[in-house]
Amino acid sequence: MAKKSVRKSVKKALAKAKKGKAAKRKAPAKQVKADVQAVTGAVPPMAPAEIEEAFRRFKEASPEPKTELKHSNPFTLVVAVALSAQATDAGVNKATPALFALADTPAKMAALGEDRIRDLIKTIGLFRTKARNVAALAQKLVAEHGGEVPRDRAALEALPGVGRKTANVVLNVAFGEPTIAVDTHIFRVGNRTGMATGKDVFAVEQKLDAVVPAHYKSHAHHWLILHGRYICVARKPRCDVCIIADLCKWPGKTAA
């Protein structure tokens, strides 16, 4: 994406945000500019020793980070992650206990059917499409995988409503593979810090895969997502309490 169109899309996103909950907040022009600089490669890269140090601190602060999505097995994890697209984990967690109480296996979910699933998840955004996908993915797991969630990226991505990000989360959380699923939070943290810059989530994922030390890879996804969700937030990053502020290269940061 050209620098001009990146700037345009960031401004457009901010204009949209101004009409919603964030309307009362002042538009952070300096930060928008810094975010544009980050995704267009103008932020210097973090050195390998700095990346090592950043993860050492993440580990020290949170030795065993976990997903915040409620689930009880690989199947409920796949469903919860698929439901979390363009929705918050908290919103998904409000709806899934009732859903999983009735259907925590592909066979039970397929039997529950699309209409009942839709009723149970109607508080989640895009619930109609998601209900259709959850019913279809449960049927496919029963028909093609013996009712088990496959430990295979291609097979996971072939499930309705499951993309690369969901497959990465499932491979990491359910099967312990060192995959790093890049969502909006990790995309922002990777670009701002200079740890892994890129114009799209795939580019950031590839860079993270190359630069994150092997001994930190299994938990890297959770450390980065939690950092982006609670500290390096989009509009008002909490640089004053950020444990990697001295390592971060973002020109918009508010603490050294």
Ligand code: SF4
């Ligand atoms: S210093 Fe600020 S911009 Fe950099 S990672 Fe920390 S919170 Fe994010």
